[in-house]
Amino acid sequence: MARGETGPDFIEALARGLDVIRAFRPGCPVMSLTEVAAATGLARPTARRILLTLQELGYARAERGGFALTPRVLELGVTYVRSMGLWEVARPHLETLVKETRESSSIAQLDGSDIVYVARVAVPKIVALSVQIGTRFPALQTSLGKVLLAALSPAEVERVLAEPSRAGIEPRWRPDPGEREAALRAVRAKGWAMTDEQLALGIRSVAAPLRDGLGNVIAAVNVNAHAAETSIEQLTEEHLPLLLRTASAISADWAAYDAVPHVTAS
Numbered sequence: 001m002a003r004g005e006t007g008p009d010f011i012e013a014l015a016r017g018l019d020v021i022r023a024f025r026p027g028c029p030v031m032s033l034t035e036v037a038a039a040t041g042l043a044r045p046t047a048r049r050i051l052l053t054l055q056e057l058g059y060a061r062a063e064r065g066g067f068a069l070t071p072r073v074l075e076l077g078v079t080y081v082r083s084m085g086l087w088e089v090a091r092p093h094l095e096t097l098v099k100e101t102r103e104s105s106s107i108a109q110l111d112g113s114d115i116v117y118v119a120r121v122a123v124p125k126i127v128a129l130s131v132q133i134g135t136r137f138p139a140l141q142t143s144l145g146k147v148l149l150a151a152l153s154p155a156e157v158e159r160v161l162a163e164p165s166r167a168g169i170e171p172r173w174r175p176d177p178g179e180r181e182a183a184l185r186a187v188r189a190k191g192w193a194m195t196d197e198q199l200a201l202g203i204r205s206v207a208a209p210l211r212d213g214l215g216n217v218i219a220a221v222n223v224n225a226h227a228a229e230t231s232i233e234q235l236t237e238e239h240l241p242l243l244l245r246t247a248s249a250i251s252a253d254w255a256a257y258d259a260v261p262h263v264t265a266s
Helices: 012-022 033-040 044-057 071-084 086-101 143-150 154-161 177-190 232-259
Strands: 060-063 066-069 104-111 114-121 136-138 193-196 203-211 217-226
Touching: 012 033, 012 044, 033 044, 033 066, 044 060, 044 066, 086 104, 086 114, 086 217, 086 232, 104 143, 114 143, 143 154, 143 177, 143 193, 143 203, 143 217, 154 177, 193 232, 203 232, 217 232
Parallel strands: none
Antiparallel strands: 060 066, 104 114, 104 217, 114 136, 193 203, 203 217
């Protein structure tokens, strides 16, 4: 994959290994050596060595004449979530919110022009798009993403959204710059965001920011509902107050958690 300028300490082999892992996009659970090489821009012998190394380490396996990732890859993302401590802080609050609303609730952070889910408590409902920890969606078309983008300066928003999405999803709403800025101004003014089938049909949600002790937005939390079951009025009049209370509680607990020195036993 094309890369810009790198520093003297840049490890190209590590970057290539991560490129190979990222080559397995949604809808491509099994890829041939040729497909991996083409997706990453690597020579076949290089791609082969990386795949065999990942296989030996337990992150990939041979399958149906090609290669597939194994569940062990999830450890990489889970390590990030656990290292933050955000999941431990947020979990009881999310569980309470889900019991009260009977709707799924998630926490996400910004990664380029996408959001990435880092915590989730779900209810068993059929929705248009499957969501789990590590799932990514285009930020602008989600309530979580609107909250996170609204926390940035206009220049930062332009820079972030200039990055291509890696979600593999074509959103329904494609605003022009003026419409986009108006939407983000509204989020800043209200302190929360809503999306109504802007990402995909049937998906409706509200989101609020999570803040650290200095007031910086570190993530966003939402309540997600099916548009055919939950009206906008119910979402904003019943679920939103519960969501705002939950966001405030998580933020307070996170500020307290972050203020305490953490010692890891060796």
